[in-house]
Amino acid sequence: MKRRRRDAVLALVMLGPSAVILVAFVLYPLARAVWLGRQRCDARAQNCRTNGFRQYVDVVQSREFQHSLWVTVKFALLTVPVGVALGLGLAVLADRHLRGVGFFRTVFSSTVATSVAVASLMWLFLLQPSRGVLANIGWLNQLAPVIKRPGLLNDAGTALSGVALSSVWANLGFTFIVVTAGLQSIPRELHESAYVDGAGPWRRFTNVTVPMLSPTLVFVGVVLTSRAFQAYGEIDLLTKGGPVPQDSTSTLTYLIYGSTSIARSDAGLQSTVAVLLFVVLLVLSVVQLRGLERRVHYGN
Amino acid sequence: MATSTARRTSRAHTSIGIDHVPRGWRMVGRYVVLGVVAFLVLFPVYTTVIAALKPGSKVLDHPLLPGSFTLQVFRDAWTEGRLGRYLWNSTVVAVVVTTCQLVTSLISAYAFAFLRFPLKTFFFGLFLATLLVPIETTLVINRRTVDSLGWLNSYQGLAVPFLATAFGTFLMRQVFLQIPKELREAGQMDGLGHWGFLTEVAIPLVRPTLGALALFSFLSSWNQYLWPNLITTEENMNTVQTGLRLLNASVPDIERFNVPIAGTVIAALPIAIVLMVFQRQLVRGLTAGAVKG
Incomplete structure (x- = not known):
């Protein structure tokens, strides 16, 4: 009895620091944002007048929100499948017994060292229409004149793809590392028995590698999706949500925080969109978990 | 997820030839x-x-x-971009955040793994629930909190909201639970209290995971972009990431347009070196769950 009480006191002490931080900087702001999201306020969150929970409905129905949501979904569609496929391709390519393959593994993992600011500025430099490197490669311009004029990031039709390019590249190191670890954990016997049964390399890839790798690929896909839905730095640095007036790269996060975004000057509206972003991600993870349970082959 | 088996799997060549070395x-x-x-x-x-x-x-x-x-462009980027100062700021914040995250994760994970107290499952669920909340949802309010504490443009403002992590708690709890009960009982026989068991037995046993968590925390803090942008208005208090943004926005004349480019290279170097040194922790950390990436 005495010990139990001592344990409880000790638990309080040990959980205290984490609990204080998580309550003050995760749970409280979440609750507060839900509350503030009912209001229109000035940028300092003062002079609020309440619209009640109708404000959420209004925002969901607004053109700006729907546009941002659609841009975000497009951004995920542009980055996630390509990102997973490239990571898988690189990992399989470097999973061979060749002398010096370690060097190539280091190269393929290298982009994990770039922060969003570093990666975005490198691509900004590459993609600049006049002084950028890509705009000054002759044959590439013949192939895709948009790179020179008006520039991949300045054309409403291609800007999001330009941002996606930078993002896929920046995430490549992460995907490569995780998929490589997954590849190495596939038991050799599976490959061997498939080989003995006469399966060629392609059959072994589709019938052994991919099914055994599916938990890893789903994991990578989930992480990349949540990153896509939370992308901010690359938008801020590469396009500022533009080009205007189409706002072709104004994602949900940019709608909340972007320096040129309309919600930026209204803490109430910012909160509304921030809470809706949470809801969207929540729905997304429920859907993904459902799919995960059904589809994935976990072995034993 | 996969690393523990990765190293065990033999990659030696076998005679049956599924991984024969190609020739010619x-x-x-x-x-x-x-x-x-x-x-x-x-x-x-x-x-x-x-x-x-x-x-x-x-x-x-x-x-x-x-x-x-x-090398002149690099020199210009270093001085005009004030990169020395910003690298220092990023380092201070990342070191503080990492150290505190390790401590808070270890002790709260220990409580969840080894102590008996009322409503344990509920509290653990609450910890996990915070993982579902994206950082972008909370920062609007956190900016106001930090503002009212007078912490705009300060190290406290940059670091304090991130001193604890449910991810770290969850990760460390998982490895604590794998420690055999017999070890805990043997420790009690030897008169080890909870604190002694934590520092002398448990922590040495989980060191690899702790290393992975340390690297993961450091990188996450170092790479923060949105938060420092929101609470920094004084030039002195920029981190490397927001500093790069400023350097890029300062648009030097056309003759020197590559100054921000050199700044980007300088900013990327420290992390490239850190990752070279800690490759193994990186693989472990990323596969364990870059869920909060």
Whole structure:
């Protein structure tokens, strides 16, 4: 009895620091944002007048929100499948017994060292229409004149793809590392028995590698999706949500925080969109978990 | 997820030939493919470095080839971008955040793994629930909190909201639970209290995971972009990431347009070196769950 009480006191002490931080900087702001999201306020969150929970409905129905949501979904569609496929391709390519393959593994993992600011500025430099490197490669311009004029990031039709390019590249190191670890954990016997049964390399890839790798690929896909839905730095640095007036790269996060975004000057509206972003991600993870349970082959 | 088995799996060549080493032209072919792909992956880094090593007016002469070598652009980027100061700021914040995250994760994980107290499952669920909340949802309010504490433009403001992590707690609890009960009982026989057991038995046992968590925390803190942007208005208190943004926005004249490019290279170097040194922790950390990435 005495010990139990001592344990409880000790638990309080040990959980205290984490609990204080998580309550003050995760749970409280979440609750507060839900509350503030009912209001229109000035940028300092003062002079609020309440619209009640109708404000959420209004925002969901607004053109700006729907546009941002659609841009975000497009951004995920542009980055996630390509990102997973490239990571898988690189990992399989470097999973061979060749002398010096370690060097190539280091190269393929290298982009994990770039922060969003570093990666975005490198691509900004590459993609600049006049002084950028890509705009000054002759044959590439013949192939895709948009790179020179008006520039991949300045054309409403291609800007999001330009941002996606930078993002896929920046995430490549992460995907490569995780998929490589997954590849190495596939038991050799599976490959061997498939080989003995006469399966060629392609059959072994589709019938052994991919099914055994599916938990890893789903994991990578989930992480990349949540990153896509939370992308901010690359938008801020590469396009500022533009080009205007189409706002072709104004994602949900940019709608909340972007320096040129309309919600930026209204803490109430910012909160509304921030809470809706949470809801969207929540729905997304429920859907993904459902799919995960059904589809994935976990072995034993 | 996969690392523990990764090292155990033997990759030795076997006689049955599913991984026979290709010879002759097929081997050359593989190297060519690997080489081309490696070149494409490194292309942005390569052109960036090449461009930063030339005077601005010469960058576009042959954009893909080195030439007219100079280090002046790097010097300019270092001083104009105030990168020394910003690297220091980022380091202070990342070290504080990492250290505190390790401590808070360890002790709260210990409580969840080894102590008996009322409502344990509920509290653990609450911890996990915080993982579902994206940082972008909370920062609007956190900015106000930090503002009312007078912490705009300060190290406290940059670090305090991130001193604890449910992810770290969850991760460390998982490895604590794998410690055999017998060890805990043996410790009690030897008169080890909870604190002694934590520092002398448990922590040494979980050191690899702790290392992975440390690297993961450090990187996450170092790479923060949105938060420092929201609470920094004084030039002095920028981190490397927001500093790069400023340097890029300062738009030097056309002759020196590659100054921000050199700044980007400088900013990328420390992390590249850290990752070279801690490769193993990186793989472990990323596979354990970059869920909060």
